[in-house]
Amino acid sequence: MIEEVFRAEHGRAVAVLVRVFGDVDVAEEAVQDAFTEAVRRWPADGAPPSPAGWIITTARNKAIDRLRRDAARPGKHAQAVMVNVVEAAEVHTVEDERLRLVFTCCHPALGMQARVALTLRLLGGLSTAEIARAFLVPEATMAQRLVRAKTKIRDARIPYRVPEAADLPGRLSGVLAVIYLVFNQGYGGRPELGAEAIRLGRVLRELMPDEPEVLGLLALMLLIESRRDARLVRGELVLLDEQDRGLWDRGLVEEGRALVRRCLEIDRPGPYQIQAAINAVHSDAGDTRWGQILELYDQLMVVAPSPVVALNRAVAVAEVEGPEPALGLVDRLDLGRYYLFHAVRADLLRRLGRDARAAVEYEEAVRLTENEAEKAFLRRRRSSLDGSRPPAKGLAGDQCAEGDREADHLP
Template identity: 55%
Template sequence: MLEEVFRDEWGRVLASLVGFLGDFDRAEDAAQEAFAVAAQRWPEAGVPANPGAWLVTTARNRAIDRIRRERTLAGKVHLLSVPETVMEESDDTVIKDERLELIFTCCHPALPLEGQVALTLRALGGLGTAEIARAFLVSEETMKRRLSRAKNKIKATGIPFAVPGAHLLPDRLDAVLAVVYLIYNEGYRGRVDLGAEAIRLGQVLAALMPDEAEVHGLLALMMIHHARRLARFDGEDLVLLDDQDRSLWDMRRIAAGRAVLDRAYALGGRGPYVVQAVIASMQTREPIDWHRVAGLYGRLVELTGSPVVELNRAVAVAQAGDPAAALLAVDRLDLDGYLYFHSTRGELLRRLGRPAEARDAYRRALALATTAPERRFLTRRLEHF
């Protein structure tokens, strides 16, 4: 039970404490103390009716006690003293607003992207430093330094704990969505399960910003992709979409993702995340309308200008029956250092009856592979020639 409360309440409690104390490290210490107290008391006393408010109250009181003991902020202690009865009756919406402020603080453009991702996971996702380090294949010490640099930057530059003004919101929201999507993509590649954490963050954003179509678009995209995760691997082997066992797809989650997508559409959403969610939804239909998927990727290219999206469009063109046109499109792209550029070329060349060139492309892809499932998949492809 405590673990479930931790996942649900950590971000809310920490957000309230960061706003209250103005310091990430002090807030984390207080939150950890409050959860430790809960682990001792709740098994006997029972879980409070409002566990989030109880945790915030306990954490604030602990923080105040620590500040008093340290005597470093003695002149400001009276400003921090909050009656426990007030907090027990606190309006949960206040905590939600503070959580949104914390998301925007973590994703401030003054922070490097790696710092934004790590700090968002630590603050809102509730992941420990070791977990985040494993997810991004770095040492725990390296991740500690990234988190410290991000926190120090916030403190040194006075990054505000606040949602930015309306004129800054579109650019800042783009950064927030990009970080959440990056977190999801890391999980989607089969590492530590960051996919579920990213979806949780997406659900937080959707609840806090219910009128933002792109927020709902991103959430729908992640939910629909995540519903297919059990079919993407056979043991530790990667399975392509055409070969996936659809009985392993979670159709209830796919339906839930489509409902979120409907909400994005109702809000007039036609941005890149909404378009990607539509593509993901179409790829769960039987049969897949690859001509329409290719058209949607064309629209996405217009929105993003991304060569990776153009590569995906070429794949859809091939699936629609024209691998020659797809290869022409791929060969115009400057993606030599990208694994999937070479594996896509290899497949197109194979379909066009050019096995020697296909083997070369697959070998180049194999040289760029970074995970065991990718290497096994490409090795099997080469063995089939």
């Protein structure tokens, strides 16, 4: 129960407390203290009627207590004034409260990766270790980035608000990157984060209805999300080509495809729009049109080149030209810490009959991934090399459909 509330409400609670106190550290520490108190009290007393409200109120009180203690020390007059102001304020939620927090964390004064990492921490409640894995960096490195980002927000007095309409375009790329990384964490096993990312995408669309990259990101998330129920059946991963399309959410598919068509009408292509178009092709009935997908990846490599995009393009090359040229492309990439790099190499080596080398790559992919369903799938692929050969398609093809999912290679 407490874990579910934490996942669903951590971001909202931090956002409300940032608005009330104007300090990220105060807000985050107070919310953590409130959840610690819930762990202590709820098992014995039972959960309150409104768990989210209880968390926010408890966090507010704990923050006031902490600021009051600090105000009693020499040189703490500013905190004393803040306590008096806060005690007169009401804690209430605002419809776009979390969006305010996203824009605060995505201020241009912060580096791109710091923006994404901080929002994943504050909005999604992800641990430092989880964020470090998303960025493919050591945990200590990520901890330092988070500390520096919060210090910058405090020292630069970065405002907690949605920017004015004229300032939105300049702040957009960081916000889109944040939302997509939040979505990817949800798709990787925390569905409440996926739902939150889509909600934020819809709010952004209302703010910027004619911005094609906003439409493209929302379309991309909807098309990927539409396959969630078909991708994992009884705990086992089902590849895209083998999925029961009757389990796809047709409403999300049609909404996503309509957004892609709108992007084509605007005709200002960007990375999220192209990835959405790739997913739209995958959502077509009948055989996958790999030639069209390869053309889209060629365009994506011009608009937003990255090692992961190149890896995905190599998957399409394998379907159009064969595994040998694709393997040559993959071997040029420096993605040794990325599990799908090894999964792609394993699939290509298997298709070329190089089973011993494929087995090594499958084992490395298993070692690097944190997703248990993907671990099990890769282990089955590895085991099948010792007996009957598996179908031609592997996890690589699904990666090609799902796009650039790593924070270290943001557009």
